[in-house]
Amino acid sequence: MTTMTVDSNTSPQSSQEATQPVADISSNGLDSSRDYRQTVGKIEVANTKMSMRDVNVSYGDKQAVFGVDLDIAKNEVIAMIGPSGCGKSTFLRCMNRMNDTIEGCVVSGSLKLDDQDIYDPKLDVVPLRARVGMVFQKPNPFPKSIYDNVAYGPQIHGLANSKVELDEIVENSLRKAGLWNEAKDRLDQPGTGLSGGQQQRLCIARTIAVSPEVILMDEPCSALDPIATARIEELIDELSANFTIAIVTHSMQQAARVSHRTAYFHLGYLVEIGDTDDIFTNPKHRLTEDYITGRFG
Secondary structure (H helix, E strand, O other), X not given: OOEEEOOOOOOHHHHHHOOOOOOXXXXXXXXXXXXXXXXXXXXXXXXXXXXXXXXXXXXXXXXXXXXXXXXXXXXXXXXXXXXXXXXXXXXXXXXXXXXXXXXOEEEEEEEEEOOEEOOOOOOOHHHHHHHEEEEOOOOOOOOOEHHHHHHHXXXXXXXXXXXXXXXXXXXXXXXXXOOHHHHOOOOOOEHHXXXXXXXXXXHHHHHXXXXXXXXXXXXXXXXXXXXXXXXXXXXXXXXXXXXXXXXXXXXXXXXXXXXXXXXXXXXXXXXXXXEHHHHXXXXXXXXXXXXXXXXXX
């Protein structure tokens, strides 16, 4: 069972900083060192929605995330990129305690949503996961009708007092997910009968039906064709007006298109964080540049 401990006196990051080599700054301002234990870029943001400090994650004796510090602003879209196995999805799953479901996973550090410690032992994870929803890599609609897929969350959370209210939530959620016109005449049909792109939009509708504050997306377009991917990307831009969104993606082009800020992870460390335009046109760390230019990854 996942446990959460916080010990400010035994920070892996702080112990490493003592032996941290001085960054080698070249004439073009690029940190040309290969050390990745110290994050480059501004971690803090104004109007913070989620704040993470010294986050470490281990699976048994294998550590997957090392001392990550990161703030995410309200209504921001932040993309997390990096090679496979760099810890970006593991870190994302910490943000609504999905790692609780993995036996032997231990998370330490501070993770706050609006100054509330989300790893407080007294905190109920069910309402937390309503506030911080998640869309997974592979569309996973329930084996229910399209209507029931969207209505399920509001029903279990008591968000509708009548069938009329529930109908309104379902319609509004499908509209926000860009699926209403395609689904309004087949609401009683199975959600699994939709195309892959439609299923993913149904899962997004299901997520926003419970009025989350943050939406986590773990490679939401990896199993979709280019047309469906473009629709999801348009949707992310539209949703950012009302929600804070964190997206993990292997597509650097997608990160450049949809996000306001980008975080680059490498071997479990947050190497660099900055405005997306800056990350892709003027990275400050050599490893970031190597990754986005295709030298490795």
